[in-house]
Amino acid sequence: MTQTPTVVDKAIQGSRRQRFAASRWWSIGGPVGVTLLAAVLRLQSLGHPASLMFDETFYVKDAWTMLNLGYEGSWPEDPNPAFNAGQVDGFLTTASYPAHPPLGKWLIGLGIAALGPENPAGWRLGVAVAGIIAVVLVMLIAQRLWHNPTLVVIAGGLLAIDGQAIVMSRLGLLDNFLMLFALLGFGAILLDRAQSTRRLEEWLIRRSGPDGPPPWGPALWARPWLVAAGLAFGLACAVKWSGLYLIAFFAVYVLASDALARRRAGIRHWLSGTVLKQGPVAFVLMVPIAVAAYLASWTGWFVTSGGYDRNWIATGGERWTGLLAWVPDSLQNLWHWHAGIYAFHNGLSVGHPYATPAILWPFLTRPTQIYYQGSAMGENGCTWDYCSEIVWSIANPILWWAACAAALYLVYRFARYRDPRIGLILTGIAAGYLPWLLYPTRTMFQFYAIEFLPYLVLGLTAVLGLVLGSRMGSTRAVQPGAVDRALSSARADRLLALVRTRIPESWRTPSVRRRFVIVFLALVVAVSAFFYPLWTGMQTPFWFWTLHIWLPTWQ
Template sequence: MTTTADDLVAHPRRAPVISPGPLVPVADFGPIDRIEGWIATAIVTALAALTRLMNLGSPTDAGTPIFDEKHYAPQAWQMLHNYGVEDNPGFGLVVHPPVGKQLIAIGEALFGYNGVGWRFSSAVLGVVLVLLVVRIVRRISRSTLVGAIAGLLLIADGVSFVAARTALLDSFLTFFVVAAFGALIVDRDQMRERMHIALLEGRIAETPWGPRLGVRWWRFGAGVLLGLAFATKWSGLYYILFFGLMTLAFDVAARRAYRVPRPWVGVIRRDVGPTAYVFGLIPFAIYLASYAFWFSSETAVNRYEVGQSIGERQWYQPPDAIRSLWHYTYKAFHFHATLTNSAGNHHPWESKPWTWPMSLRPVLYAIDNTNVPGCGSASCVKAVMLVGTPAMWWLAVPVLVFTMWRAFVRRDWRYAVALTGYSAGFLPWFADIDRQMYFFYAVPMAPFLVMAIALILGDLLHAPNQGAERRTLGLIVVSCYVALVITNFAWLYPVLTGIPISPMTWNMEIWLPSWR
């Protein structure tokens, strides 16, 4: 039977429709090599414990804390002996929330008022931080090897290393922030898995805005952790904002990927309310709970301020305890707000945020060069400096440029999340340049810089459609770079730990004039 032109007009042939991408996302909800993953994690974490805990009690200032440890170690000790309450009698003002000092107090309760005691909690959480980064990068990259590389890089990062071995609040802030970040990455995978199940069950298009995703315990946990970050330092607020927007972006992307008819409306109807609860009410409740000892005290600073410096409560005002806490908090805020250069507040080791990405102006925590034995010279130098390992930090600008290109041009979510965490610790500080600032504010940026570098190394190792020679070359490049970072860290080790060195070696450790 022949086909005429009239037949073709009457019965036109249907051309096949070829989708530009998969109609259903690949069912990939996390790495599957669990045993290998935990073995690699355990090995890297053991190395972290060795570096963070070895000779933890040194150095001290003749048995007393060094640098800003002089604020927090005594306050933590006071908490142990004053029913959990601090009043900072040596400085007259408590300028940070209590959680970090409560954690320092745990170590002091175990080991006493000494270097090990006031640094123990920070060191333990510094070890766990390495574990978290291994697991997070492994999940983001879907590669146990890349996760292990990230852990090794973080171990060899001078900033993270010194922060873990000193009793300052930034190490605790960093731990809570990274833990919350990891919880949100797990939540992302879990929600996409639930969307996949809903698709297989035919529930995606039951409503124009997609299915409900159930209780999200990982996201709830992130809210608790961010509350603890906020109750450690107020800069935790920045991460609440950035991570809240990040998790909403995850929800939009998931609903679009699974062909929800109206994904944006779906996020507004299904996700915005719970997100506001998790990133608003939960952190605020955790923050208030951190002051439980203050609320229960009869003698805490400003505890009963109503009727003294503030007036009696009106019917529309919160309870007296909350008003007193507000006054207590305002005094601390006023201290921070007036700690400006224009008001005459200067410090020889202060720095501005544009110097932080490359660690151009580190912080000298301690130095002793008078009659110091132990290096073979007539007099040695013992110093502890918070400085980033140059093999990583000096690459920050090209790394960030490449990360932004991958995030915004190639729309690679892996780089986007690393950039989000880094930006939360960096960009907000530009809002008040006049304020006195220090490089240790950049401690929370370090894990996210490491994540970005590890992702780049992972792409060198696992680039698609590469031949055997290209894979071998990538392996050589990555191996050489990791070895360079570890060697660089080993070179700086004496000025990260206070090991006595000769004046000549000290001068060789100072690579830039701005390090002096």
């Protein structure tokens, strides 16, 4: 006999439907809203300032000549005033000396092709689109990591409103493309971990006998996401050579993760099986596609004859002999270009007022002033005693310092709890940051940190999730065994008991923790609003600029 629902039952069902509808709206509407916000902050007044800024003088003009010649052409002396005025056809057919591979310049060229070389917005459209896509990717990665809509919105929102992310999305440089391809590779590695763990379990079910699984384990070839990661990292190298460090760091991560997965599965020779069986497979899946992607970015150089060093052997260069004599002249010429550029970068140590060594980046010691124009009253529409127009690639200071502190905490947390998601985030930070410490005398800038900024944001999001009391969602990204889950739970309980003895009872309630996170996020938003005019070159009174000098080294 069917029981008629009571009024209370109907009320409960209605409440559940309302909560489900609200949750569904938040999980869809939140990311859409963040994406729209990121687009507005990056695209509005994109053509201002209407002049080449900082290293746009190289990459924008290179992109334009590549569209016309297929390679980077040179220019007469002091071409920028004419180029800024829309006179863009003064380039020469002789090759210029390019300091970086061509892919990033081709991508800048797409924006120029869309809007025209006379439109400054066209110079920056490609990087702006890359910056918007990066925000979307961070949210997709956060969803995969934690399956928590609130953390997804927090991660995407923090990257959407950060100053360094905004400025590097409004400037025709290469670094935003490097960041984007690195993020694509990161996401592919994350997906591979879930897929490879599942396929290892399936293999064990099929192959395990009375004596347990085979001692060496399998060589898993069906890992398409690993191929995708190699492709993404190869494209990153085709923007800047620092992408090589991404391949190296994430290859180590993949091997370590494979080894731990085999150990958890009870494979006897888990380490040697990883190194001798799965390691070579991972190399074959990742490296050839990365090399092919890199070489494909040089298509314009190969199919034309005027690129830098394109005819090095024909003009007197020494052809290889012996075992390498079979290598085509075009590849030998390309290798000579690489040798010369490596020597250039390795010895690059020129003075610059905004140069800062990588060891100081976490402290935000010397952010780069990209552009400055001062105007007295009556000049350029200035209505104050003196006005400033500044493009300043400074991160949101509160967000940046909090993210760096969160990264340090995550190092401790990973060492104690071995959360594979935290390990992956820390790998991204390490791949983008640690290699720069090897070159303390090279000329470097704070904005190079855009390469690992998304992982800092993900790390900060993880810590905010812990503050909120979240279990950080499902662990489906990498599934530990039952013993690992039990140990992790027991350790978490002990840590929670320790924390409870140190923190007053009134501070431990969920409502207080939520308020803390809300206040922190509100502070970050307020600071972004305060700095936004200086990220986009808005004209402000000079005293407004001085209010932002929080450290003496920022002047």
